[in-house]
Amino acid sequence: MFENLTDRLEAVFKKLRGHGVLTEEHIAEAMREVRMALLEADVNYQVARDFVDSVSAKALGREVSQKLSPGQQVIKIVRDELVELLGGSTEQIRFDGRQPVTIMMAGLQGSGKTTTAGKLAAQFKDSGRRPYLVPADIYRPAAIEQLQILGDRVGVPVHPSTADTKPVDICRRAVAAARENNYDTLIIDTAGRLHIDEQLMGELKEIQTAVDLSEILFVADAMTGQDAVTVADTFNKNLEITGVVLTKMEGDARGGAALSIKRVTGKPIMYVGTGEGLDALETFHPDRTASRILGMGDVLTLIEKA
Amino acid sequence: ARTRESFTQRIDELFLGKKQIDAALFDELEEILVTADLGIATTMELLETARRQVKRDNLSDPQQLKHIIKDALKSYLTATNRPAELVMPQQGPFVMMVVGVNGVGKTTTIGKIGAKFHAAGRSVLLVAADTFRAAAISQLKIWGERNDARVIAQHEGADPSSVVFDAMAMAVSKGYDVVLIDTAGRLHTRANLMDELKKIKRVITKQLPDAPHEVLLVIDATTGQNGISQATLFNEAIGVTGIALTKLDGTAKGGIVANITRELQLPIRFIGVGEKIDDLRDFDADEFIEALFAT
Ligand SMILES: Nc1nc2c(ncn2[C@@H]2O[C@H](COP(=O)(O)OP(=O)(O)OP(=O)(O)O)[C@@H](O)[C@H]2O)c(=O)[nH]1
Ligand SMILES: Nc1nc2c(ncn2[C@@H]2O[C@H](COP(=O)(O)OP(=O)(O)OP(=O)(O)O)[C@@H](O)[C@H]2O)c(=O)[nH]1
Ligand SMILES: [Mg+2]
Ligand SMILES: [Mg+2]
Numbered sequence: 238m239f240e241n242l243t244d245r246l247e248a249v250f251k252k253l254r255g256h257g258v259l260t261e262e263h264i265a266e267a268m269r270e271v272r273m274a275l276l277e278a279d280v281n282y283q284v285a286r287d288f289v290d291s292v293s294a295k296a297l298g299r300e301v302s303q304k305l306s307p308g309q310q311v312i313k314i315v316r317d318e319l320v321e322l323l324g325g326s327t328e329q330i331r332f333d334g335r336q337p338v339t340i341m342m343a344g345l346q347g348s349g350k351t352t353t354a355g356k357l358a359a360q361f362k363d364s365g366r367r368p369y370l371v372p373a374d375i376y377r378p379a380a381i382e383q384l385q386i387l388g389d390r391v392g393v394p395v396h397p398s399t400a401d402t403k404p405v406d407i408c409r410r411a412v413a414a415a416r417e418n419n420y421d422t423l424i425i426d427t428a429g430r431l432h433i434d435e436q437l438m439g440e441l442k443e444i445q446t447a448v449d450l451s452e453i454l455f456v457a458d459a460m461t462g463q464d465a466v467t468v469a470d471t472f473n474k475n476l477e478i479t480g481v482v483l484t485k486m487e488g489d490a491r492g493g494a495a496l497s498i499k500r501v502t503g504k505p506i507m508y509v510g511t512g513e514g515l516d517a518l519e520t521f522h523p524d525r526t527a528s529r530i531l532g533m534g535d536v537l538t539l540i541e542k543a
Numbered sequence: 544a545r546t547r548e549s550f551t552q553r554i555d556e557l558f559l560g561k562k563q564i565d566a567a568l569f570d571e572l573e574e575i576l577v578t579a580d581l582g583i584a585t586t587m588e589l590l591e592t593a594r595r596q597v598k599r600d601n602l603s604d605p606q607q608l609k610h611i612i613k614d615a616l617k618s619y620l621t622a623t624n625r626p627a628e629l630v631m632p633q634q635g636p637f638v639m640m641v642v643g644v645n646g647v648g649k650t651t652t653i654g655k656i657g658a659k660f661h662a663a664g665r666s667v668l669l670v671a672a673d674t675f676r677a678a679a680i681s682q683l684k685i686w687g688e689r690n691d692a693r694v695i696a697q698h699e700g701a702d703p704s705s706v707v708f709d710a711m712a713m714a715v716s717k718g719y720d721v722v723l724i725d726t727a728g729r730l731h732t733r734a735n736l737m738d739e740l741k742k743i744k745r746v747i748t749k750q751l752p753d754a755p756h757e758v759l760l761v762i763d764a765t766t767g768q769n770g771i772s773q774a775t776l777f778n779e780a781i782g783v784t785g786i787a788l789t790k791l792d793g794t795a796k797g798g799i800v801a802n803i804t805r806e807l808q809l810p811i812r813f814i815g816v817g818e819k820i821d822d823l824r825d826f827d828a829d830e831f832i833e834a835l836f837a838t
Contacts, residue, residue, distance in 0.1 A: 276583035279767035282574055345765065346790065346818065347646025376818070378685035383678035386699075390677075431793045458646065462580040462767025464795035485645060488730040490769045513645065513675075 238459065239492045243532040245274035250312050250531075259307035264296050267311065279493025281466045284322070284500050292318050316531055322496055323523035328480065328505035332366070332422070335449050337415050339423040343441055343476060344456035345468060346429030349484030349510055351380065353456055354426040355387030356510065356518035361422050362393055369420035370395040371411040373404040373444070374428035384426050391515055394420070404428075405443045412448055432471035441476055452479045454507070457494055459486045465494035466501040473502040484510035487517070495526070564597055564608050572612065579798035579835045582768050589615055613832050619805035620828045625784065627810045627826065629757060636668075636714045638722045638747055638754035642740060642781065643761035644773055645728030648789035648815055650679065652761055653723045654686030655815070655823035661690050665720035670710040671696035672703040672743060673727035683725050689820055692723075703727070703739060704746045711750040724755075731776035740781050758783050759812065764790045764797035774803040783807070788826070789815030796835045 249270045256263050268289040275285040295314045305313060332338050340357070342350040354370060361368040370388045372395065374380035381398050388395035396411040408425055415423050425444070430437035445453070455469060455478040472478055481502070483495055486509040499506055506521045569590055576586040593611045602608065631637050639656075641649045650673070657667045669692045673679040680696045687694035695710040707724060714722045726743065729736035747754050760783040762770055777783050786804070788797050791814050800811060811826040 273583055276577055277768065279580075279769075282577050345793070347648065347763070349646065377682075379678040379681035382681050383676075386677035433794060458763075458765070460644070460763075460767060460769040460773075461765045462770075462795070462799065463578045464580070464765045464793070465767075467794050468765070485730065488644075488732045488769070489772055491767065493767055 238486050238488070238490055239278070239526075239530045240489065241491045242274055242278040242530055245277065246271065246315070246530070247532060249274065250308070250315075253308040253311055254306070256308060259296075259311065261297065264293060264311065268293050268296075271315065275493070275496070278491035278496070279462045279465075281463055281493065281497040281501070284466065284497045287500075288318060288322065312531075316527060319496075319527040319530060320524050322500055323526055324499040324505045324521075325523055327520060327522050327524075328507055329520065330452055330480070330507065334451055337369075337412070337421050337423055338451045339412065339425065339448055340452045340454060341425040341427060341441070341444065341450050342454050342456055342482075343427055343472060343478070344429065345431065345458075346377075348429065348456045348458045349482070350429065350456045351383050351387065351426050352513065352515075353454075353482050353484060353508070353510055353518065354384060354424045355391060355515050357424055357508075358388065358393040359391040359515050360518060361424075362391065366422045367420045368393050368422040368424060369411065369415045369418075371408060371423055371425040372396065372398040373407045373411075373425050375400040375402065375404060375407075376428045380426075380428065387515065394418075404440055405447050408444050408448045432468045432475075438472075438475045445476060454478070454480050454482050455498075455502075455504070456482045456484060457498060459483045459492065459494055459509070460488065460490040461494040463493075466497045469498045470501050473504060478502065478504050480505055480507040482506075482508045482510065483521070487511040492530070499523075563603055564605055568605060568608070569594070572608075575836055576612075576798070579796035580767055580770075581798040581801060582771075585802055616801055616832050616835070617828050619801040620811070620831065622805050623808045623810045625808075625810045627812065629785075629812065631720075632753060632756055635751060636719050636722050636754075637756050638711070638714070638724070638751060639757040639759055640724045640726065640740075640744065640747070640755045640781070641759045641761060641787075642726050642777055642783075643728065644730055644763075647728065647761045647763040647766075648787075649673075649728065649761045650682050650686065650725050651818065652759075652787050652789060652813065652815055652823065653683070653725050654690060655820055656813070657686065657692045657721075657723055658690035658820045659823065660721045661692060666718075667692035667721045667723065668710060668714050668719045669694045670707060670722060670724040672706050672710075672724050674699055674701045674703050674706065675727040679725070679727065693719075704742045707743050707746050708750070711747060711754075715750065731773045731780075737776065737780040740777075744781050757785055757812075759785050759787055760809075761787045761789055762797075762800060762803065764788055765793065765795040766797075766799050768799065770799035771802055771806065774807055774809070778807055778809075783809060785810050785812040787811075787813040787815065791834075792816040792822070797831075798835055 272289045358368045372381040372384040398407045511517045671680045671683045816822045
């Protein structure tokens with residue numbers, strides 16, 4: 238993940254560092270290359286444009302430490318902007334609100350909702366909670382069975398849903414069952430759906446109205462290209478999502494979706510999926526990710542001290 | 544359908560509204576092509592070629608520019624000399640392996656293809672060689688019921704090549720016309736999992752020397768520039784012979800396939816336009832390009 242972007246940005250920065258004095262022309266040239274690098278990494282077209290506009294404005298304004306060379310100053314601006322783009326600080330699911338905590342997974346077909354539901358259940362259980370998995374996908378062939386198997390694997394109870402029950406009724410009953418059995422965290426798995434499918438988006442809204450949801454996690458595939466923001470934005474507008482999970486991050490995806498979704502939705506990336514195994518779920522750290530993208534150990538240390 | 548209209552409208556507005564070819568028009572074209580996931584490198588190259596041609600031939604009509612870009616795209620998309628249609632063998636079963644990264648739509652596409660063959664009067668065998676994903680076997684069995692096909696499966700965790708071995712033996716002895724093999728989703732960067740596919744392919748060829756007749760790579764239309772890496776690595780591992788582009792019913796344009804077909808000269812066999820059994824179409828380059836320009 239991100240290797241491609243890292244290489245491209247490093248080339249740009251190397252050039253920048255080579256200049257004793259930075260002219261406007263140098264900066265403009267570097268920004269053209271940064272923009273190309275971002276687009277090549279699947280960063281959304283508009284997001285990439287805004288990114289370089291913002292960096293350019295700050296670089297020309299030079300509002301940074303005098304301890305750095307002009308080239309390093311620009312690199313620092315890019316780094317800070319990247320952290321900002323990725324979401325600033327680490328954000329996590331909150332367990333202190335309404336009880337039971339109720340989390341709904343939502344997203345396009347095949348993005349990894351069911352698998353992530355299983356992974357979350359495993360993590361919550363390990364941290365001492367009493368999770369309850371709720372299959373509410375009545376459409377995909379064998380979706381309920383899939384979640385049942387995952388629940389068995391991680392030793393978390395699964396609500397006995399049937400495909401002839403409306404998802405909203407499944408969810409209502411599951412909440413009642415959780416109260417009865419003292420499960421403190423419900424994880425609702427929903428069917429994959431297109432953001433433009435109004436009928437199926439309506440179904441999620443119905444669940445939202447019927448059940449007190451603590452979190453709505455939008456699950457997106459890290460390999461997604463330019464469409465990632467359209468999809469995330471539409472889900473967010475319909476449901477007011479509370480966080481994002483990016484799956485399939487362990488491959489060689491260029492990471493544009495990761496860099497674009499927060500900017501467009503304003504909602505934090507909370508987790509990343511890094512494999513098919515049920516332990517392959519990590520908390521997302523914007524700052525560490527930015528450093529990884531920039532990939533320049535020594536330069537970064539210097540910049541961070543400044 | 545609404546998205547399609549507004550997209551077509553936009554490209555027409557773009558070209559009709561303009562009286563001349565200028566930098567702003569090129570900028571808008573850049574945005575359209577990048578947003579369709581063609582990638583900035585390909586986009587720049589396309590626009591550069593167009594710019595040169597505009598200059599050389601002294602073109603001024605935006606419509607001419609539109610044609611230049613469309614023609615170039617079409618040559619990318621049809622850069623193969625393989626037939627677009629699947630070719631049935633003279634003798635014995637037609638064997639197809641379906642591969643791709645996780646969640647792109649392999650199993651669903653198999654269900655749909657099976658239905659097409661069934662409607663054409665062929666006997667179809669579905670093979671559950673995804674023994675890894677939870678409930679993958681049940682999922683394929685449900686598709687088997689839907690399209691009246693027999694499903695060969697073992698238990699979860701079984702060796703996929705052993706499932707394929709059994710299925711091939713059955714197909715040959717019982718005279719099935721078509722064998723569709725579902726494989727587990729895997730990231731193309733996982734060498735050991737790619738080796739598993741090679742092994743499956745060897746088992747097929749051992750029993751039927753001219754098989755598999757098709758190795759279909761499924762690409763999700765929402766895929767970004769990573770699609771090139773997917774296609775390249777699957778192709779290196781087992782020799783891809785065709786592409787199915789799924790989930791074109793969303794808002795993603797699937798532009799990455801133009802890079803893939805251009806690079807690897809592969810035909811696009813099918814497009815997926817929904818989750819239902821008949822949501823599978825033949826690929827039409829002109830229609831695809833038309834839709835690609837719509838926003
Ligand atoms: N490599 C990898 N595969 C993943 C990851 N997360 C999920 N998958 C795989 O992606 C595929 C789809 O995952 P599911 O959990 O079924 O996706 P879904 O969103 O529930 O799919 P639908 O219910 O059909 O919409 C499966 O093959 C999973 O094993 C991940 O982080 N890495
Ligand atoms: N909208 C839409 N959804 C599709 C299409 N094709 C498949 N899907 C959905 O995408 C999801 C994943 O499809 P699968 O067929 O399970 O994908 P797969 O590649 O077999 O997944 P793994 O075996 O887990 O790697 C399911 O929810 C399908 O219904 C399509 O053309 N359009
Ligand atoms: Mg699911
Ligand atoms: Mg499958």
